[in-house]
Amino acid sequence: MDNQMIFVRIATEEDIRYAHEIVNETAASAIARGSGISNRTVESIAEKMKGGKAVVAVTGTGEWVGFAYFEVWQNNSFVANSGLIVAPRFRHAGVARAIKERIFRMSRSRYPGAKIFSITSGAAMMKLNTQLGFEPVSFAQITQDEFFWEGCKSCVNYNILENKKRCNCLCTAMLFDPHKAEGGQPAKNINRLQVMRLECTAHPGASLVPFAEGTNALCTALNDIRWFSEYVFPIERDLPDPVRMQVTAIHTDIMTNNLAGQCSFTVEIRYDHSYTAKEILNTVRNHIRSKFDVHDDILVSNNC
Numbered sequence: 001m002d003n004q005m006i007f008v009r010i011a012t013e014e015d016i017r018y019a020h021e022i023v024n025e026t027a028a029s030a031i032a033r034g035s036g037i038s039n040r041t042v043e044s045i046a047e048k049m050k051g052g053k054a055v056v057a058v059t060g061t062g063e064w065v066g067f068a069y070f071e072v073w074q075n076n077s078f079v080a081n082s083g084l085i086v087a088p089r090f091r092h093a094g095v096a097r098a099i100k101e102r103i104f105r106m107s108r109s110r111y112p113g114a115k116i117f118s119i120t121s122g123a124a125m126m127k128l129n130t131q132l133g134f135e136p137v138s139f140a141q142i143t144q145d146e147f148f149w150e151g152c153k154s155c156v157n158y159n160i161l162e163n164k165k166r167c168n169c170l171c172t173a174m175l176f177d178p179h180k181a182e183g184g185q186p187a188k189n190i191n192r193l194q195v196m197r198l199e200c201t202a203h204p205g206a207s208l209v210p211f212a213e214g215t216n217a218l219c220t221a222l223n224d225i226r227w228f229s230e231y232v233f234p235i236e237r238d239l240p241d242p243v244r245m246q247v248t249a250i251h252t253d254i255m256t257n258n259l260a261g262q263c264s265f266t267v268e269i270r271y272d273h274s275y276t277a278k279e280i281l282n283t284v285r286n287h288i289r290s291k292f293d294v295h296d297d298i299l300v301s302n303n304c
Contacts, residue, residue, distance in 0.1 A: 004059045005286055006090070008098045010106070010234045010242070010274060011054035011067070018056065018064040019045040026085045039154035040083060045069075048083075055102045057086070057095055060286055065090045068103045072111065073143040079107040079114045080148065084125065100128045106274065108178070116176040117142040126172060134174040139166055142173050196277060198267040198284070200224065200292040218252060221263035224288040225250070228267050231287065233275060242274035267292075 019042040026040055048054040048069040057066035068084040081103050086095045107116050118129050119142075126136075149166065152158050161169040202224065205215035225247050233243040249266040271280055281294065 004061075004063075005282060006057055006059055006065050006093075006095060006098075007283065008055060008057045008066070008095070008102050008279060010052065010102075011049040011056040011069075012234050013050050015049050015054075015056045015058075016046045018058075018067070019049070021064050021087075022067045022085060025087060026083065029085060045083075053106075055099050055106065057090075057099055066095045066099050068099045070103055070107050071148075072114070073145045073148055076111055076114055078143040078145075079111050079116045080143070081107060081116060081118045096124065097128060100125075101132070102274075104132050104176075109272065109274065113178060115142075115178070118174050119171045120174070121171045126174065129174045129176075132176065134176045137173050137175040139168055139173050141175055193270045193272055194277070196269045196271075196280070197295045198269065198292045199295060200265050200267060200288070200290040202263045202265075202290040204261060205289075217261060217263045220289050221250070221252075221265055224290045225265060227287050231283075233280075233283070243269065243271040243280055245269050265290075 022045050023040050023042055045054070045067075048071075049056075053071065054067065054069040056064070058064055064087060066084070066086040069082060071080045071082065072078070073080065081100070084096060084099055084103070086099070104116065107114070116134075117137075118125070118134060120126060120129070152161055152169075155161075200221075202217045202221035204217045205220065228245045228247055231245070232241070246268050247265055248268050251264045253262045269280060271277070277294075284292070
């Protein structure tokens, strides 16, 4: 894999263009591993994306990297984390972990009281689940919704599940119980905002054209400030903006020729569990020319 920047984000309708690739790679991966998996259709993948129930990983140039989604069962009592797949050339680079953590955070954020489960036969996925607080359980402890189990009929191992009266199969069921994880206390609302402050500095840029003027620091700063004001992180359907960026101060040093030798500005970023600080900062670095330092990382209430 080339040293490319990879973005793990909430999928939107624009990502439906990756659906065929996701379906094909999911099927090919199952065959290569010799394991069973329920068939996914392009239509079902598109539905998850349009419904704000999926995560996609892409490169800065728009190449598909990975995918996962969640589904809700039994009146929001259970959330299934499913369909995690990473393109072959991007494997063993931490992408699967990033996607898994994102889909788990989305599930916890939107349904804080729900039990989250995952059915898998892969050792790597079991390890990731364990690190997030999942525990192996019997199939009787996850959703008993018939529509969920209907999805297993397309798996090559469905006859095993049926013969064992849905008690177990070749897959392992793993469950995250929020009440148990929090010591028996009611599930907490984790939809809290965190705050970062960026101290940004723009400098003049030399021109590549002989005898031409370089880039004014003020112009560079204004372009970056415009980006902070206009950029919108992908949003889950019917939920508030996951990341809010606001420029709160601007300072300019004027040189003798009345051109800005340096322009600094402050940006306040408030974000929820949909994005990590690292993911936000990677996005910022990929879009602005100013240099910046990060300050503060504090929790504030959800209604701030």
